Amino acid sequence: MAEDEGIITEILAGTHALIDLDAYTANIQALRAAAPHAELMAVVKADAYGHGAVYCGHAAVAAGCAWLGVARISEGLLLRSNGISAPVLVLGPPNLAEITRALDANLTLAVGSRSVLDAVLGVAAGRSSPARVHIKVDTGMHRYGFEPHEVCDLFARLQSHAGIAVDGVFTHFARADERDLSLTDRQVAVFSDVVASLEAAGLLPRWVHQANSAGILIGRTVGSNLVRSGIATYGLDPSDELPAGPYFTPIMTVRAPVGRRFTLPRGEGVAYGWTYVAPETEEDAVVAIGYADGLPRQLANRGWFSANGERAPIHGRVCMDQTIIGAPPGLAEGDLVTVFGPEREAMSLNDIAAIAGTNSYEIATRLMARVPRIYLQCGTPVAWEQPLLGKRGYCRS
Ligand SMILES: *Cc1c(COP(=O)(O)O)cnc(C)c1O
Numbered sequence: 001m002a003e004d005e006g007i008i009t010e011i012l013a014g015t016h017a018l019i020d021l022d023a024y025t026a027n028i029q030a031l032r033a034a035a036p037h038a039e040l041m042a043v044v045k046a047d048a049y050g051h052g053a054v055y056c057g058h059a060a061v062a063a064g065c066a067w068l069g070v071a072r073i074s075e076g077l078l079l080r081s082n083g084i085s086a087p088v089l090v091l092g093p094p095n096l097a098e099i100t101r102a103l104d105a106n107l108t109l110a111v112g113s114r115s116v117l118d119a120v121l122g123v124a125a126g127r128s129s130p131a132r133v134h135i136k137v138d139t140g141m142h143r144y145g146f147e148p149h150e151v152c153d154l155f156a157r158l159q160s161h162a163g164i165a166v167d168g169v170f171t172h173f174a175r176a177d178e179r180d181l182s183l184t185d186r187q188v189a190v191f192s193d194v195v196a197s198l199e200a201a202g203l204l205p206r207w208v209h210q211a212n213s214a215g216i217l218i219g220r221t222v223g224s225n226l227v228r229s230g231i232a233t234y235g236l237d238p239s240d241e242l243p244a245g246p247y248f249t250p251i252m253t254v255r256a257p258v259g260r261r262f263t264l265p266r267g268e269g270v271a272y273g274w275t276y277v278a279p280e281t282e283e284d285a286v287v288a289i290g291y292a293d294g295l296p297r298q299l300a301n302r303g304w305f306s307a308n309g310e311r312a313p314i315h316g317r318v319c320m321d322q323t324i325i326g327a328p329p330g331l332a333e334g335d336l337v338t339v340f341g342p343e344r345e346a347m348s349l350n351d352i353a354a355i356a357g358t359n360s361y362e363i364a365t366r367l368m369a370r371v372p373r374i375y376l377q378c379g380t381p382v383a384w385e386q387p388l389l390g391k392r393g394y395c396r397s
Pocket of ligand 1: 045091228231
């Protein structure tokens with residue numbers, strides 16, 4: 001107990017992320033309500049888009065998600081070694097050298113190319129239980145997946161194969177987050193033809209899925225019994241053309257302490273390059289967060305933090321580990337400012353993405369391992385994680 005309290009106090013005094021598990025659960029409920037006929041796979045790849053895969057994974061399962069999705073086998077192994085026994089699908093092309101490890105850990109593999117299929121069949125031959133796989137179909141993303149016309153034959157061939165158990169068939173949308181849904185509807189039609197022929201041949205597997213967050217939000221889930229969501233579970237927008245909407249709240253807030261408050265005389269600049277020069281003598285503050293924590297350099301002279309409830313503009317360049325802001329009255333050394341989060345006067349991840357000319361996915365996943373995390377339920381810390389140190393734990397209540 002004392003140790004837990006000590007670590008929480010330490011983390012909260014420095015640069016840290018707060019993850020609101022109640023908001024995460026509410027976002028998951030909103031997605032499930034949007035596709036009530038389907039189970040939900042919470043996609044927790046890339047360390048849950050920078051939110052922490054272990055505790056988000058546990059929370060997603062507790063919120064009723066039937067599946068978790070990851071991109072790499074190692075990400076699935078992390079979930080297993082932290083006590084998550086729910087079905088896990090490795091969505092991307094796997095490292096062929098790790099397939100035995102994946103099967104030992106009861107991970108399900110997405111098979112979407114000849115080489116991956118051959119590797120899985122090769123490994124599966126010597127095993128007592130079959131390798132569980134979902135077959136990926138390329139309906140227009142033109143990334144990973146078999147051609148639609150290959151799929152029926154493939155299923156027929158695999159049916160007689162003792163080493164492999166085909167548990168699912170799926171595809172992925174390329175442009176479901178855009179206003180123009182013509183490609184998405186073409187993909188839906190191609191995939192539903194594949195599904196219909198599998199059904200006619202008596203080869204339809206247990207799980208059929210196509211929609212990502214965008215696909216769920218626009219209702220392209222008919223004919224599926226599983227949907228996959230990452231970005232919307234974290235309360236972030238799939239794109240600026242498709243905001244997640246009013247039922248979704250961002251679950252992460254990043255805060256950092258003021259390391260120095262100082263007077264900047266008129267005509268003096270701050271930080272590398274003096275890209276900001278004080279028009280009048282003013283008060284500035286140094287905040288302990290920089291681009292090495294994941295903050296894009298494009299925020300220089302354009303972004304802002306929330307300090308003492310006020311919008312405090314970023315002055316000059318974002319440095320590797322520090323950023324300077326105009327200091328509102330009363331902001332003292334040691335005080336925390338909000339770098340981003342669902343808080344009045346703070347930037348959102350979507351604001352940051354817009355300024356940096358990218359999407360919320362990239363900004364969220366850039367959050368670096370040296371930013372520790374506190375997980376909150378009912379506003380109270382329930383777990384903590386220091387990724388850089390490889391440490392995490394639940395708080396005893
Ligand atoms: C990452 C990923 C998802 C999740 O996408 P979101 O847009 O974050 O919902 C779903 N399916 C596949 C195959 C993915 O790679």
